[in-house]
Amino acid sequence: MAKNPNYGIDAPGLCRFFFIGGLTALTLLCLALMWLPQSGFWFLAIKIILAIFAIYLLGMGCLMIYDSKITKIATRDQLLSTIHWLGDEQVLDVGCGRGLMMVGAAQRLTTGKSIGVDIWQAEDQSANSPAGAMENARLAKVEDRIIVQTADMRKLPFADQSIDVVLSAWAVHNLKQNTDRECALNEMMRVLKKGGFLILSDIEHREAYAKHLKSLGLVDVKIIFSPIRDTILNIVSFGSYRPFAITGRKAH
Ligand SMILES: C[S@@+](CC[C@H](N)C(=O)[O-])C[C@H]1O[C@@H](n2cnc3c(N)ncnc32)[C@H](O)[C@@H]1O
Numbered sequence: 495m496a497k498n499p500n501y502g503i504d505a506p507g508l509c510r511f512f513f514i515g516g517l518t519a520l521t522l523l524c525l526a527l528m529w530l531p532q533s534g535f536w537f538l539a540i541k542i543i544l545a546i547f548a549i550y551l552l553g554m555g556c557l558m559i560y561d562s563k564i565t566k567i568a569t570r571d572q573l574l575s576t577i578h579w580l581g582d583e584q585v586l587d588v589g590c591g592r593g594l595m596m597v598g599a600a601q602r603l604t605t606g607k608s609i610g611v612d613i614w615q616a617e618d619q620s621a622n623s624p625a626g627a628m629e630n631a632r633l634a635k636v637e638d639r640i641i642v643q644t645a646d647m648r649k650l651p652f653a654d655q656s657i658d659v660v661l662s663a664w665a666v667h668n669l670k671q672n673t674d675r676e677c678a679l680n681e682m683m684r685v686l687k688k689g690g691f692l693i694l695s696d697i698e699h700r701e702a703y704a705k706h707l708k709s710l711g712l713v714d715v716k717i718i719f720s721p722i723r724d725t726i727l728n729i730v731s732f733g734s735y736r737p738f739a740i741t742g743r744k745a746h
Pocket residue numbers: 501504505566588589590591592593594595611612613614615616618619622645646647648662663664665666668669
């Protein structure tokens with residue numbers, strides 16, 4: 495049977511923490527239910543707290559896996575289909591990891607190239623490597639349209655206005671300093687041709703990105719997110735996990 499591309503799990507260490515923490519809380523809850531007395535305020539409180547921890551931690555772990563494996567791929571296809579592809583575009587996926595956006599774009603190209611750049615941080619994606627990105631391109635049968643390069647998003651090794659479509663998924667938030675994130679956005683807009691498209695998705699800093707990109711000349715800006723999901727995730731993640739996408743064109 496033909497193998498499908500595998501785009502890995504984002505933040506695998508955090509995901510592991512949620513599952514180990516959740517299973518530990520669940521085990522303690524089972525022990526408490528078996529061994530602690532059925533009555534008494536504090537015994538009940540301990541059981542409720544353990545149940546809340548188990549549900550929260552396991553739920554967050556499952557959510558992370560679901561989003562890495564299902565939501566991101568569905569969202570990628572929706573976002574890429576907002577572009578009117580000619581097939582000859584030069585595409586850049588910034589922080590490509592194992593190539594989710596890069597491969598999706600390459601599937602829409604004929605003579606164009608889809609370039610992925612990354613510094614391959616193991617903590618940001620499971621089995622993150624240039625070989626992993628190329629393997630996914632091979633499995634999707636687009637390796638002839640793919641170029642994978644090691645480069646920092648704060649200093650993209652491309653000429654000004656040389657790229658037709660700039661893509662980036664869930665990568666920029668990994669830069670912890672605001673100035674670094676702005677620098678990455680400056681670089682994306684520098685290499686983008688006038689009239690070129692940008693699709694930037696991430697999990698934090700929605701308003702700051704939109705404001706900065708507009709100040710750099712991004713027009714027809716759309717900010718895409720589900721208000722209900724955003725509100726719920728904002729609460730359960732304490733503001734650190736609010737997936738969204740920004741799309742727009744560089745002004746002529
Ligand atoms: C959560 S992963 C997302 C990967 C891919 N875009 C996807 O959606 O599957 C974030 C990626 O950003 C990359 N990254 C982090 N800091 C970077 C930097 N300064 N320059 C380039 N890539 C970076 C990480 O190595 C990782 O591959």
